[in-house]
Amino acid sequence: MTLPDHILITITPGPDLRAFLDSRGYSSIFVLTDENTAHHCYSLIRHELPPHVHVSIPAGEIHKTMETCMQVWKAMTDARLDRRSVVVVLGGGMPGDLGGFCAATFKRGIDFVLVPTTLLAQADASIGGKLGIDFESYKNHIGVFRQPALTLISSVFLQTLPEAELRSGFAEIVKHALISDREWWEELSSRPWKTLSWQDEVKRSAAFKWSIVSEDPHEEGLRKILNAGHTIGHAIESWFLSAGKPVLHGEAVAAGLICEAFISKELNLLTESDFKLLKDYLLTVFGKLSWPEEESDTISRLCYQDKKNQGKKIRMALLHSVGRAVWDYSVEFESISRALNEYRAL
Numbered sequence: 001m002t003l004p005d006h007i008l009i010t011i012t013p014g015p016d017l018r019a020f021l022d023s024r025g026y027s028s029i030f031v032l033t034d035e036n037t038a039h040h041c042y043s044l045i046r047h048e049l050p051p052h053v054h055v056s057i058p059a060g061e062i063h064k065t066m067e068t069c070m071q072v073w074k075a076m077t078d079a080r081l082d083r084r085s086v087v088v089v090l091g092g093g094m095p096g097d098l099g100g101f102c103a104a105t106f107k108r109g110i111d112f113v114l115v116p117t118t119l120l121a122q123a124d125a126s127i128g129g130k131l132g133i134d135f136e137s138y139k140n141h142i143g144v145f146r147q148p149a150l151t152l153i154s155s156v157f158l159q160t161l162p163e164a165e166l167r168s169g170f171a172e173i174v175k176h177a178l179i180s181d182r183e184w185w186e187e188l189s190s191r192p193w194k195t196l197s198w199q200d201e202v203k204r205s206a207a208f209k210w211s212i213v214s215e216d217p218h219e220e221g222l223r224k225i226l227n228a229g230h231t232i233g234h235a236i237e238s239w240f241l242s243a244g245k246p247v248l249h250g251e252a253v254a255a256g257l258i259c260e261a262f263i264s265k266e267l268n269l270l271t272e273s274d275f276k277l278l279k280d281y282l283l284t285v286f287g288k289l290s291w292p293e294e295e296s297d298t299i300s301r302l303c304y305q306d307k308k309n310q311g312k313k314i315r316m317a318l319l320h321s322v323g324r325a326v327w328d329y330s331v332e333f334e335s336i337s338r339a340l341n342e343y344r345a346l
């Protein structure tokens with residue numbers, strides 16, 4: 001598995017970004033950060049950049065909204081960006097999704113560059129051209145497909161992250177192994193996660209995701225396997241967000257992987273022994289989320305808004321075994337609620 005030319009893994013983010021921007025001859029450059037990356041990451045590249053406008057937005061999933069888009073579009077308008085301008089988004093999944101969406105819709109679409117600064121964004125969110133924002137607590141409910149002009153990935157930025165953010169991103173790497181390669185999964189699960197080489201794992205994870213995305217760019221079939229753990233995981237994340245107690249995306253995905261693995265076991269797709277291995281490992285690394293028992297049905301109902309659904313049928317990507325996933329499985333509401341309560345009882 002190899003990466004395309006527009007995805008660059010580098011140890012020198014500033015000079016490489018400057019070289020790309022100079023080669024394109026953009027009329028103006030607009031750099032978007034959030035409060036965290038403005039403080040911790042912007043200084044790592046700012047002196048290498050050509051003259052540019054820098055705008056920062058509030059950090060956190062709670063701000064991944066149309067209201068924030070309005071602020072960004074106004075700033076882009078005030079900066080007099082034209083269709084030969086470029087937006088450079090320096091940040092994790094939230095600014096990447098929102099900033100890319102704003103660029104893809106401004107004047108019917110201008111170029112944007114993603115410089116992902118979190119493990120989650122480098123290994124997963126910045127690859128594949130999915131852009132969007134949340135709406136009424138539904139994750140990524142409004143959005144488009146559009147590839148960036150460049151995705152520049154550097155492990156330099158990972159040194160700025162707290163442990164919780166690294167662990168959150170690791171959930172997507174684990175997911176990629178679970179749906180594609182048992183040997184990779186066994187390598188990951190046999191070692192303390194903090195000792196892994198993030199540069200190696202990011203490269204492997206990004207290359208795997210690109211191999212899927214390039215075959216199915218608009219998620220009409222195979223790409224749906226990348227949503228393993230996310231139907232229930234997004235519902236869990238949405239419930240915590242609406243309750244004013246947001247959790248990290250990777251924490252919700254880990255919980256979603258366990259719940260959906262339970263459903264796979266019920267459907268005789270996943271063996272009891274594989275379910276136990278998966279469950280025990282994910283709980284050890286990511287811990288367990290908690291919610292009141294009566295809220296399991298509320299979380300289950302949120303699955304009706306999942307983008308993979310057809311009609312009134314909840315469709316999931318499920319593990320057929322460790323290292324292999326299937327997609328478009330119809331799952332009953334009762335099975336989801338039961339899986340959530342089984343997770344609560346662990």
